[in-house]
Amino acid sequence: MQAIVDFFGSYGFLIYLVAQNAVLALSVYIMLLAGQLSLACIGFMAIGAYSSALLSMNAGVPYPFSLVLAAMISAGIAFLIGGPILRLKGVYLAITTVGFGELVRFTVLNWDYAGGAMGLSAIPAATETWHVFAFLVLLLYGFHQLRHSRYGRALVAIGRDEMAARTMGIPTTRYKIAAFVAGAVMASVAGSFSAHHTNYLSPSEFSFFAAVLVLIYAVFGGLGSYWGPVLGAIVLTLLPEVFRFLQDWRMIIYGVSVLVVVVFVPDGLLEVRKLFRRRKDRVAHADPAMEGPKA
């Protein structure tokens, strides 16, 4: 028993981080499912974190309510900007959502009420590690249900060929906005958890690089199923810790590992088994109709 407590004492934050990154990776995944490369998740994470922290610090809103209110704020913003932003396709969408994230960061950076460059400290501690895990399990259940639902299949159809999906009568814009809002809520909740877990927020946590890392989790793990982003988040969160003994070489190892996996298994770590299948199967997978979602 003591061993477990000790283990949790030294690795508690890491265990927490694994779950938080998995939630973020899923928030990117739901948009990738619909074939949309959106990098807005860190922006919504920031909105969630700051809203929840400010609500509880300055308005005395208790923790669960601040979390829900923050999620509603994020959902509202996602709904408002979703219409115009999701008219954009491919890299245009990707870069514009990066722009959104940067605008959020500049806003908190230059807004004294939100602590400016100094950030916010002494945010009431409330998040337990199990909260994040419970949320993650809830999301996984949701994705499991989504997989065979009408809505989930419609998203995949949009991801394969948006024009064809629209021709089939799927209201593509509405579905894409719904996915965007869902992703925003996931990222926002992850942000609120983080604010009440580390008790400290700074604008630099929500950089472009952070957004890019989340995308790497998803693609590294594989987009064939919702387990891929989770696997990617777990492996890539633990990797720098495993190589900690290598000190400043570990980020180089990290980059090389990602490069090697993406180059040799472009469909993600989850699809590693594909490499061992017979050639016949691989030919079958080269058929575009057999592929998973693309962005």
Added chain:
Amino acid sequence: MLSQQIINALSQGAFYALFAAGLTLIFGVLDILNMAHGAVFMWGAMLSWYLMSALGVNFGFALLITIVFCGLMGLLLEHAAFRPLRGRSSGHLPPLVSSLALSIVLVHVAEKIFGTRVVRYPDDAVPFAQSVEVGGVQVSLLHVVLLVVALVLMGALWYMVARTRLGRSIRALQENPKVARLMGVDVDRTIAWMFVIASVLAGIAGAFLGVAYNSASPYMGNWVDLKGFAVIILGGMGSIPGALLGGMLIGFAEIGTVVYLSSDYRDAAVFVVLMGMLLLKPSGLLGSSREVRA
């Protein structure tokens, strides 16, 4: 004062354009975002700084070595991150992520070699430090040189694409890779050259911008990547004149914000301009509708 600011905006914009030209060349032909472009830019700045400060060579010689080095880096980039994925049917994400991974490696190798601090160039090594009088105002000669160098290089790039044999291969590849191969275009070689040229331009932009701002650090690649994306979207993906126009727009937006508002909003201005324009014209100012599809 105003004309001074205009020169600043022009030279700054020209250099964003120079950086973005390589991005737009590669995107226009291969439909791929090269996320390691900023890392090559950073290496251009850091390497030229290192050569000038640690080895005491002059700017011209440092620039020459930087050009060769960044060209080789482009070759490495193409071979490690893009070539193995070519022809696979896995969509646009794997090359984007592989180039990101390589840029993480490049940044951390630079960190190990050059350290993590923001560095300053040695005073006597900064070229064109004097001012000249242009139309009655004192203008830093360095800014004028920056503008001229960037415009000449952009012109050379445009000439290369429009008039040379390699340019014809590139245009054939952009039109249709399969047909280009059938017509005898060496696709792998052409793409390798594109990466070399793009990386050399990024390296030169890095070396000059480092000197102009008199600062460089292993982390400078990230913000310039963002600006570069904004530039190519503003101008229209794949268009070299578009990159010039987009670069100028961003240069003016930035300098305008600094002069009339506050330097705090300098980086935000770029994205406000970008998002506003995209909502009005989603294909960019000089972009053709061909690039609008995903």
